Amino acid sequence: MILRDLPSVQKIENEVFSHPWTEKDFRSTLRKRGCIGMVNELPNGEIAGFMVYELFKKNLFLLNF
Numbered sequence: 001m002i003l004r005d006l007p008s009v010q011k012i013e014n015e016v017f018s019h020p021w022t023e024k025d026f027r028s029t030l031r032k033r034g035c036i037g038m039v040n041e042l043p044n045g046e047i048a049g050f051m052v053y054e055l056f057k058k059n060l061f062l063l064n065f
Helices: 003-016 023-031
Strands: 035-041 047-055 059-065
Touching: 003 023, 003 035, 003 047, 023 035, 023 047
Parallel strands: none
Antiparallel strands: 035 047, 047 059
16 A cells, blocks of 8 residues: 555545544554555556555554455
8 A cells, every 4th residue: 555545545445434544544554663554456556445454573453454
């Protein structure tokens, strides 16, 4: 997930969740050490899905999917 993906990710987030993360939530979470965002990109470049997780030494916590 890169900055230019955020509008598409935000659109999906708003369509799926009744209490969606804001762009500020995504930015602040992804700035944290060990927090990683990934997108599923279709061949035409459209973002089809995403996930945000926090990686620890022995664990991985899925924060948003």
